Amino acid sequence: MSQVDVRPAFSLRFLRSELRLIAVRRRNQAGLAALAAVPIVLAIAMKVAAPGTGERRGGGPDFFAQILGNGFFVALAALGAELTLFLPIAIAMLAGDAVAGEANQGTLRYLLTVPVGRVRLLAVKYAGIVAGAFLAPLVVAGTGIIAGLILFGGGDVTTLSGTQIGFGEALLRLLGVCLYLGLCLAALGAVGLFLSTLTEQPMGATIALAMLSVASAVLGQVPQLDWLHPYLLTQHWTDFGEFLRDPVSLGALRPGVLVALSYMVVFLSAAWARFAGKDITS
Amino acid sequence: MSVFKSRPALRWLVPTAAAVVVIGGGAAAGTIVASADPTLEPRSAAQLLVDLQSAKVDGFSGTVVQTADLGLPSLPGVTGGANGAELMNLVAGSNTARVWYAGDDKVRLALMSKLGETDVIRNGSDVWLWRSAQNQAAHYSIPAGRQHERPATTLPQGVPSTPQEAADAALAAIDPTTQVTTTGAAKVAGRDAYELVLQPRDTASLIGQVRLAIDGEKHIPLGVDVYAKDATKPAVRIAFQQISFDTPDAEQFAFKAPPGTEVTEQNSADADKGPISKTPIGKGPLGKGPLGKAPTDKAPEGTKVVGKGWTSVLVAKLPQESAKGSERAQLDAVTGALPEVSGAWGKGRLLQSNLFSALLTDDGRVLVGAVAPEKLYEAAGK
Numbered sequence: 001m002s003q004v005d006v007r008p009a010f011s012l013r014f015l016r017s018e019l020r021l022i023a024v025r026r027r028n029q030a031g032l033a034a035l036a037a038v039p040i041v042l043a044i045a046m047k048v049a050a051p052g053t054g055e056r057r058g059g060g061p062d063f064f065a066q067i068l069g070n071g072f073f074v075a076l077a078a079l080g081a082e083l084t085l086f087l088p089i090a091i092a093m094l095a096g097d098a099v100a101g102e103a104n105q106g107t108l109r110y111l112l113t114v115p116v117g118r119v120r121l122l123a124v125k126y127a128g129i130v131a132g133a134f135l136a137p138l139v140v141a142g143t144g145i146i147a148g149l150i151l152f153g154g155g156d157v158t159t160l161s162g163t164q165i166g167f168g169e170a171l172l173r174l175l176g177v178c179l180y181l182g183l184c185l186a187a188l189g190a191v192g193l194f195l196s197t198l199t200e201q202p203m204g205a206t207i208a209l210a211m212l213s214v215a216s217a218v219l220g221q222v223p224q225l226d227w228l229h230p231y232l233l234t235q236h237w238t239d240f241g242e243f244l245r246d247p248v249s250l251g252a253l254r255p256g257v258l259v260a261l262s263y264m265v266v267f268l269s270a271a272w273a274r275f276a277g278k279d280i281t282s
Numbered sequence: 283m284s285v286f287k288s289r290p291a292l293r294w295l296v297p298t299a300a301a302v303v304v305i306g307g308g309a310a311a312g313t314i315v316a317s318a319d320p321t322l323e324p325r326s327a328a329q330l331l332v333d334l335q336s337a338k339v340d341g342f343s344g345t346v347v348q349t350a351d352l353g354l355p356s357l358p359g360v361t362g363g364a365n366g367a368e369l370m371n372l373v374a375g376s377n378t379a380r381v382w383y384a385g386d387d388k389v390r391l392a393l394m395s396k397l398g399e400t401d402v403i404r405n406g407s408d409v410w411l412w413r414s415a416q417n418q419a420a421h422y423s424i425p426a427g428r429q430h431e432r433p434a435t436t437l438p439q440g441v442p443s444t445p446q447e448a449a450d451a452a453l454a455a456i457d458p459t460t461q462v463t464t465t466g467a468a469k470v471a472g473r474d475a476y477e478l479v480l481q482p483r484d485t486a487s488l489i490g491q492v493r494l495a496i497d498g499e500k501h502i503p504l505g506v507d508v509y510a511k512d513a514t515k516p517a518v519r520i521a522f523q524q525i526s527f528d529t530p531d532a533e534q535f536a537f538k539a540p541p542g543t544e545v546t547e548q549n550s551a552d553a554d555k556g557p558i559s560k561t562p563i564g565k566g567p568l569g570k571g572p573l574g575k576a577p578t579d580k581a582p583e584g585t586k587v588v589g590k591g592w593t594s595v596l597v598a599k600l601p602q603e604s605a606k607g608s609e610r611a612q613l614d615a616v617t618g619a620l621p622e623v624s625g626a627w628g629k630g631r632l633l634q635s636n637l638f639s640a641l642l643t644d645d646g647r648v649l650v651g652a653v654a655p656e657k658l659y660e661a662a663g664k
Contacts, residue, residue, distance in 0.1 A: 063397070065417065066417070069541075069542045080397070156540075158540040158541075158542070158543075160397070160398060160399040160414045161392060161399055161401055161412070161414070162399075162401055162410075162412035162414065162419060162537060162539070162540055162543075163537070163538075163540070164538075164540050223375065226375065230308060231305065231308065238396050238397060241396065241397040241398075244397075245392075245394075245399060247534070249345075249380065251345075251524070252345075252378075252394075262304040262308075265300045265304065266297055266300045266301045266304060267297070269296045269297040269300050270294075270297035272293065272296070272297075273293035273294045273296055273297055276286070276290070276293060277286075277290030277291070277293055
């Protein structure tokens with residue numbers, strides 16, 4: 001076992017191979033393309049429908065109406081639109097594949113015959129999910145910015161507080177939005193990883209996670225359950241709007257970050273408890 | 283780790299413990315704040331009142347949270363919809379506002395909502411109202427002579443304004459009807475504070491106590507709690523969640539309507555009846571003054587006050603043609619959901635909450651007061 005100790009705790013090679021595995025899967029590529037298609041479709045639809053919507057003033061909470069004035073808002077509107085369903089489904093797909101997918105294909109056994117500890121396997125699988133969680137919002141925002149700039153142009157961006165910031169600073173804030181959403185989605189991925197260790201059917205884990213995420217969002221809309229709201233994973237996702245206020249108050253993001261970290265701690269340790277003691281039969 | 287190896291079931295203790303700590307920590311976070319142990323020297327109510335009046339701060343900024351749990355029945359059309367959500371939040375939920383203050387002529391209040399913001403900014407003689415959801419800005423100029431007046435009239439009634447303002451409303455209610463005491467110091471926004479307790483002498487009032495927290499050092503109000511009778515949790519609470527006494531930068535108060543914005547110019551004479559006073563939130567029960575705010579002398583005809591002090595009942599005539607079309611239908615849907623009551627005084631519908639009752643009679647009167655429904659019936663019979 002001395003060889004085991006010499007090996008670095010976290011080998012980049014294993015992570016790289018996992019990331020490559022995720023990247024070359026056709027369904028993941030298709031999923032990413034679908035995520036990227038939403039802002040493009042949205043921007044084109046707004047451009048085509050522009051004369052009609054011009055009469056209906058009022059930005060609404062979803063940034064849609066501001067798109068006409070500045071392409072920057074395509075990215076925000078797309079993120080807002082995809083946040084309730086598309087992005088969670090993307091994470092659910094990755095999470096389902098992570099452990100249950102390997103088990104389903106019968107490759108989990110072989111993975112573990114290589115001298116790879118189960119904790120390390122779990123860590124690498126989660127790292128793959130986290131990479132996806134941060135990549136997905138960046139892809140949506142990036143495509144949104146490009147589509148928006150082409151169709152509507154850029155310029156100074158109006159914040160929620162009614163002040164104006166330069167396009168460069170706006171891009172930085174958009175990066176902040178993406179990182180915040182990445183953290184939120186990574187927490188969802190932790191739940192997904194746990195679900196993935198429970199079953200050998202990747203579809204089961206994927207659907208369960210997507211349903212959990214939607215159920216959490218629905219519960220968050222019910223005013224009678226307000227005692228439950230602070231504990232819901234999805235409750236603070238729309239707090240990403242804090243980045244668009246002037247001045248930005250990072251303190252306002254604390255509840256969302258705390259909830260995300262709490263979910264990670266609980267469900268990653270649950271995934272470990274389940275996976276480390278599990279009999280791998282396939 | 284060897285324990286976990288020999289007895290895999292024990293592993294489950296880890297996530298279980300983590301869940302308990304996280305959930306328990308979340309629940310405890312609220313209570314720790316309450317059990318503070320400040321060491322302020324005792325001060326009488328009168329001293330505190332003087333402190334309040336003479337309080338002078340150069341500037342501060344902070345976050346104000348307003349929560350309300352009025353125990354209202356759920357109403358169709360009020361619980362849903364964009365405007366409805368705004369209204370609903372005010373009576374059964376929480377609102378967060380950020381406040382910047384650098385002297386009386388530099389004030390900014392930003393009311394937060396999900397992916398939206400409503401700002402009221404005063405900078406010298408300019409007052410701006412900005413609503414991000416509507417992409418609208420309104421500009422008011424205060425004539426030079428009136429510059430030193432408080433901009434209070436331009437603030438929407440009933441929205442969680444600064445604790446300073448809420449406290450003023452409570453103080454206005456102090457008269458022989460009220461028992462004023464001070465209690466052991468409280469802790470608000472991490473600062474030691476005195477508490478001034480106003481208790482109605484008239485036990486018929488639904489209001490149990492109004493508690494005003496006053497900063498121990500700076501003497502400005504940090505929060506107001508309104509308790510219903512026999513309640514242990516405040517029905518309405520407006521308090522700083524976080525406050526800093528550094529004077530905010532001048533740029534916080536600089537506002538220029540962004541391009542593409544609908545800007546309405548208003549002179550200050552119109553300000554009192556500007557678009558703000560039409561907002562649905564202005565009609566919230568808070569604006570009606572459970573704190574005993576006296577009706578203004580501009581009150582429309584047919585409006586009178588029955589009773590005195592904490593148990594006074596406001597009787598007003600409903601404008602017949604004010605609402606039309608869909609608004610009317612929405613209003614009917616709401617009133618239709620209220621329980622029907624009748625008596626010697628006639629027939630009507632009753633809205634009851636922890637802090638106030640409202641009666642809409644079929645002959646077009648509306649009675650509101652911080653009293654039990656029986657008092658309203660009594661007033662309706664007069």
